Amino acid sequence: MSNKWLRKTLIILLSVIMMVIAGREFLIWLNEKEPIVEGPGVTRVAKLSDYFADLKGTALDTNIYILEGEEDGGAVMVTAGVHTNELSGVMTNVILIENAHVEKGKVILIPFANNSAFTAGHPGEAYPMRYHIKTDWGSRWFRFGDRYTNPIHQWPDPEVYVHYPSGQSLSGFDIRNLNRTFPGKADGTITEKVGHAIMQVIEKENVDLFIDLHEAEPMYPVINTIVANQKAMDIAVIAEMNLSAFEGIKIGKEISPENLHGLTHREVGDHSRALSLLAETCDPIQDPLRGRTDEALIITGKDEFILKAAKLGLLYVPFDETGSHIDVRTGRHTSTVLEIISAFSELYPDKEIIVSDAPRYAEIIEKGVGYFLLKPRG
Amino acid sequence: MVTLIYYLFCAFVAILLLWNFVEEENLYNEILYAFVLMPFILRILRIY
Numbered sequence: 001m002s003n004k005w006l007r008k009t010l011i012i013l014l015s016v017i018m019m020v021i022a023g024r025e026f027l028i029w030l031n032e033k034e035p036i037v038e039g040p041g042v043t044r045v046a047k048l049s050d051y052f053a054d055l056k057g058t059a060l061d062t063n064i065y066i067l068e069g070e071e072d073g074g075a076v077m078v079t080a081g082v083h084t085n086e087l088s089g090v091m092t093n094v095i096l097i098e099n100a101h102v103e104k105g106k107v108i109l110i111p112f113a114n115n116s117a118f119t120a121g122h123p124g125e126a127y128p129m130r131y132h133i134k135t136d137w138g139s140r141w142f143r144f145g146d147r148y149t150n151p152i153h154q155w156p157d158p159e160v161y162v163h164y165p166s167g168q169s170l171s172g173f174d175i176r177n178l179n180r181t182f183p184g185k186a187d188g189t190i191t192e193k194v195g196h197a198i199m200q201v202i203e204k205e206n207v208d209l210f211i212d213l214h215e216a217e218p219m220y221p222v223i224n225t226i227v228a229n230q231k232a233m234d235i236a237v238i239a240e241m242n243l244s245a246f247e248g249i250k251i252g253k254e255i256s257p258e259n260l261h262g263l264t265h266r267e268v269g270d271h272s273r274a275l276s277l278l279a280e281t282c283d284p285i286q287d288p289l290r291g292r293t294d295e296a297l298i299i300t301g302k303d304e305f306i307l308k309a310a311k312l313g314l315l316y317v318p319f320d321e322t323g324s325h326i327d328v329r330t331g332r333h334t335s336t337v338l339e340i341i342s343a344f345s346e347l348y349p350d351k352e353i354i355v356s357d358a359p360r361y362a363e364i365i366e367k368g369v370g371y372f373l374l375k376p377r378g
Numbered sequence: 379m380v381t382l383i384y385y386l387f388c389a390f391v392a393i394l395l396l397w398n399f400v401e402e403e404n405l406y407n408e409i410l411y412a413f414v415l416m417p418f419i420l421r422i423l424r425i426y
Contacts, residue, residue, distance in 0.1 A: 004403070019419060019420060022420065023423070023425045152426075156381075
């Protein structure tokens with residue numbers, strides 16, 4: 001072999017080695033999922049594709065954890081991971097899956113609603129792909145993803161996304177935003193199919209109450225709040241009063257705008273019998289003002305630039321040196337979910353839902369999120 | 379259909395880069411072509 005071909009062979013070999021190393025990491029990001037322990041209260045684990053077969057075998061199929069009580073009552077669905085960089089909702093779902101018992105009624109939990117978005121990072125944002133929660137026995141890892149479905153799974157974006165069925169025009173990339181594609185479309189894009197599948201679960205499981213958990217950046221006005229469809233406003237009012245009076249959680253409430261389509265609080269309420277609400281906490285990693293973007297920011301929510309903005313009065317939430325820790329955010333969401341369920345049960349006693357063994361805000365802050373995460377087998 | 383055209387286009391560009399790599403005599407350009415080829419191959423394999 002001449003020197004020229006020997007050189008070319010060596011260069012190609014080096015490229016292949018680098019491709020294998022990078023490709024292996026990309027494949028892990030695409031396929032590896034965090035272990036979730038089915039707690040003693042879980043009575044069934046289903047898949048989204050069990051309710052809408054088109055999702056079977058796709059990257060967007062996801063687990064549904066169902067906790068059923070011995071007594072009949074109402075049914076509540078709690079979704080998280082609709083936006084996969086808003087993690088306190090995921091933590092709340094996982095804590096409920098691994099700890100809660102349902103005495104009356106049914107609780108349906110979808111912790112990773114947009115499973116594809118968990119496999120992608122937001123371009124240009126330098127997001128970590130994973131984060132770790134310390135526990136008494138070690139640590140648990142979780143995926144940290146993008147706001148949008150991975151373009152590997154849905155491409156290309158249109159110039160303008162026309163929402164179905166309202167016909168409202170939105171930015172082209174919002175066609176991959178699950179919280180802009182409700183109530184979904186059976187023959188639409190894969191993200192619209194997920195919206196449709198969740199609506200199918202709501203219909204087939206006779207869901208009465210729907211809660212979607214999100215987070216927002218501190219400079220965004222819709223934060224630390226409950227957004228309610230008009231049919232669920234009374235529930236939001238009672239939950240807000242009780243959270244403030246009994247747990248010291250200051251939370252706002254607002255009504256879902258009637259002409260802003262595709263969001264869960266609007267479409268689930270309008271296209272099903274379920275009463276729909278959405279809750280937001282404060283998530284500094286999403287704020288464009290933030291500094292270093294790393295796992296510590298995900299967990300502690302401490303950032304010197306956001307702190308400066310707070311001192312200048314630019315934020316919509318109180319923010320100080322303690323940041324916005326994951327324990328605080330998860331505690332807020334968990335108490336909000338439990339209080340919304342309690343308010344619903346108070347207003348609709350024939351559909352009462354009783355959940356026990358779920359920690360609330362003060363307990364989560366005292367013990368930390370990690371205390372409530374079980375050790376996976378193996 | 380658009381996705382299929384996109385992947386065919388990626389494969390076409392990858393073949394062009396490979397062809398240039400084979401024809402190239404300059405070491406630095408050879409390394410450049412080999413490195414630029416990598417994301418195209420990973421995209422065709424739907425890994426990246």
